[in-house]
Amino acid sequence: xxxxxxxxxxxxxxxxxxxxxxxxxxxxxxxxxxxxxxxxxxxxxxxxxxxxxxxxxxxxxxxxxxxxxxxxxxxxxxxxxxxxxxxxxxxxxxxxxxxxxxxxxxxxxxxxxxxxxxxxxxxxxxxxxxxxxxxxxxxxxxxxxxxxxxxxxxxxxxxxxxxxxxxxxxxxxxxxxxxxxxxxxxxxxxxxxxxxxxxxxxxxxxxxxxxxxxxxxxxxxxxxxxxxxxxxxxxxxxxxxxxxxxxxxxxxxxxxxxxxxxxxxxxxxxxxxxxxxxxxxxxxxxxxxxxxxxxxxxxxxxxxxxxxxxxxxxxxxxxxxxxxxxxxxxxxxxxxxxxxxxxxxxxxxxxxxxxxxxxxxxxxxxxxxxxxxxxxxxxxxxxxxxx
Ligand SMILES: Nc1ncnc2c1ncn2[C@@H]1O[C@H](COP(=O)(O)OP(=O)(O)O)[C@@H](O)[C@H]1O
Ligand SMILES: [Mg+2]
Numbered sequence: 518x519x520x521x522x523x524x525x526x527x528x529x530x531x532x533x534x535x536x537x538x539x540x541x542x543x544x545x546x547x548x549x550x551x552x553x554x555x556x557x558x559x560x561x562x563x564x565x566x567x568x569x570x571x572x573x574x575x576x577x578x579x580x581x582x583x584x585x586x587x588x589x590x591x592x593x594x595x596x597x598x599x600x601x602x603x604x605x606x607x608x609x610x611x612x613x614x615x616x617x618x619x620x621x622x623x624x625x626x627x628x629x630x631x632x633x634x635x636x637x638x639x640x641x642x643x644x645x646x647x648x649x650x651x652x653x654x655x656x657x658x659x660x661x662x663x664x665x666x667x668x669x670x671x672x673x674x675x676x677x678x679x680x681x682x683x684x685x686x687x688x689x690x691x692x693x694x695x696x697x698x699x700x701x702x703x704x705x706x707x708x709x710x711x712x713x714x715x716x717x718x719x720x721x722x723x724x725x726x727x728x729x730x731x732x733x734x735x736x737x738x739x740x741x742x743x744x745x746x747x748x749x750x751x752x753x754x755x756x757x758x759x760x761x762x763x764x765x766x767x768x769x770x771x772x773x774x775x776x777x778x779x780x781x782x783x784x785x786x787x788x789x790x791x792x793x794x795x796x797x798x799x800x801x802x803x804x805x806x807x808x809x810x811x812x813x814x815x816x817x818x819x820x821x822x823x824x825x826x827x828x829x830x831x832x833x834x835x836x837x838x839x840x841x842x843x844x845x846x847x848x849x850x851x852x853x854x855x856x857x858x859x860x861x862x863x864x865x866x867x868x869x870x871x872x873x874x875x876x877x878x879x880x881x882x883x884x885x886x887x888x889x890x891x892x893x894x895x896x897x898x899x900x901x902x903x904x
Pocket of ligand 2: 708709827841
């Protein structure tokens with residue numbers, strides 16, 4: 518019997534289009550004897566749509582096609598899930614759903630929002646749970662956690678928008694203490710959007726103002742010199758992680774830009790089109806260091822599914838820094854597993870199995886506690902009911 522997989526993609530994020538590419542690539546590589554993919558597209562204004570042709574990139578080239586699609590929602594029944602079409606005055610079943618495959622990138626979707634939605638529905642889902650997803654989507658708060666575990670990260674200073682407007686001089690001088698050149702990033706964004714390098718105070722202020730157009734939290738980091746960018750994916754769930762080959766990615770712009778990541782090849786291939794060396798030609802010590810850190814960090818965060826951990830390496834001074842973690846990497850980083858003997862279709866099998874394992878383990882736990890506390894009729898104004 519086929520497993521019905523609701524493939525949820527799109528979302529209100531600057532990486533909306535990249536998510537469409539990742540999702541359609543994944544659908545193309547699913548073993549259709551095992552799985553029935555059911556596309557569920559989340560528009561930029563957060564409405565779920567379904568149309569059978571949404572498995573074809575042509576559908577999304579003309580957004581007028583959305584008029585042909587049906588508005589849908591997932592039934593909240595805790596044990597049996599259905600995709601429902603919303604018509605004028607009733608809901609009509611379109612399909613049963615066994616599992617949701619989250620394939621979204623960026624803030625307001627990859628950040629745990631949609632994991633939380635699946636948790637509420639109590640449906641198995643491919644992807645990390647809320648906390649690792651949320652942390653990995655915040656470049657600042659992730660660094661706070663990882664520095665506690667002595668994971669190497671670049672020196673940084675981060676702040677909220679209101680702090681900048683309250684005391685701009687203090688924020689600027691804290692940033693300058695790091696030493697120029699600096700790189701300024703909106704804390705929650707991805708795909709290099711809003712990121713700027715600066716070499717003096719004027720550029721720093723300008724870069725901060727750019728970041729503030731996108732985000733209320735900004736992180737400023739020292740620029741790693743003699744830079745080599747190395748990425749490693751990790752597959753699994755707590756206690757069961759494995760690492761992929763390590764890739765080196767090449768930038769042609771000042772930083773590894775949106776263009777470097779997605780637009781260097783003529784076809785729409787998402788992260789698959791980045792210029793890379795795979796496996797990266799690095800010495801065995803560096804390779805072991807990256808593999809060890811990747812496994813440790815996955816355990817610290819408790820990620821699920823496939824994540825890609827990105828490193829910055831100063832090759833002259835032999836200094837390695839963990840830069841960021843992509844909870845749902847572009848193209849699911851499938852290309853990093855090929856040399857490990859895992860095809861894209863095998864990777865999808867493993868991801869769906871992890872989703873069912875997580876669901877089974879979670880639902881075997883006790884979540885309610887029978888109590889007669891309400892029968893005691895507490896006086897809600899007495900202040901005696903202290904949590
Ligand atoms: N501290 C740094 N030093 C040098 N280059 C950096 C640094 N941080 C980021 N970059 C460059 O900017 C790119 C995008 O930054 P990153 O933090 O990965 O954001 P995103 O989530 O948008 O990918 C990196 O791939 C790298 O090329
Ligand atoms: Mg990056």
